[in-house]
Amino acid sequence: MKESTMPAIETNASDFDERNHYEFAFHVLPTIAEGEVESVFDEIKAHITKVGEITSEEAPERIDLAYPVVKHLEGKNRKFASAYFGWVRFKLSPEALGHLMEELSTISTVLRHLIIKLTKREETRPFRFHENRKSVKMVETVDEEAVVMADAPTKDEESVDVSEEALDESLEKITHEEAK
Numbered sequence: 001m002k003e004s005t006m007p008a009i010e011t012n013a014s015d016f017d018e019r020n021h022y023e024f025a026f027h028v029l030p031t032i033a034e035g036e037v038e039s040v041f042d043e044i045k046a047h048i049t050k051v052g053e054i055t056s057e058e059a060p061e062r063i064d065l066a067y068p069v070v071k072h073l074e075g076k077n078r079k080f081a082s083a084y085f086g087w088v089r090f091k092l093s094p095e096a097l098g099h100l101m102e103e104l105s106t107i108s109t110v111l112r113h114l115i116i117k118l119t120k121r122e123e124t125r126p127f128r129f130h131e132n133r134k135s136v137k138m139v140e141t142v143d144e145e146a147v148v149m150a151d152a153p154t155k156d157e158e159s160v161d162v163s164e165e166a167l168d169e170s171l172e173k174i175t176h177e178e179a180k
Helices: 034-051 094-105 120-124 129-135 144-151 164-179
Strands: 020-028 053-073 076-092 110-117
Touching: 020 034, 020 053, 020 094, 020 120, 034 053, 034 076, 034 094, 053 110, 076 094, 094 110
Parallel strands: none
Antiparallel strands: 020 076, 020 110, 053 076
16 A cells, blocks of 8 residues: 555634633722723723733623622721622633733722633633523512511401400300310
C-alpha cells in the first residue's frame, strides 16, 4: 500500500475566534441611589468593552442577600443584607483577563463580584435571574386579624344571641347525657 498525504484545508484566520466566554456577576452596594445604579452598570460595561465584546447582560436589580456580607468602607466594617445584583457575559482573550479583573476590582461601589469562564452550553443559555425570580410564585404571609375575621360569621349566616344562662344549661344537659 502506498503512503499518501492528505491535502491541507485552507482556513481563514478570522474564522477562528480564540477568545473565551466569561460572565462577570456582581452586587452593587445598596447605599447607592437607585437612579445611580445604572451609571455603575455602565462603568462596568465600559471596562469590559475596552478589551472584549459583550454578548448578553442583565441589569442590576435590588435583592435580599441569602446572608449578610461585610465590606470594609470608610475605615469601618459594614454589614449589608441586600444589594443590586446583575451580570454581564462577554468574549475576551485569556491574556487580557488578568488586567480586566484588576480594573473591575477597583470599582468601589461594587460590594462583591465573580468572574467565571463559561462552557459551550452555558454560552448559549444565559440564566436570567430576575426574570426567573419574578415568574416563581411567591408565598405571602397573612395578617393574623384577617384569619380571625375569616372565622367570623358572614352576613348570610344567621347570628343568634344566646345568654350565658342558656348556654350553661345546654352544656350541663350535654355533659349529663354523655356521662350516662
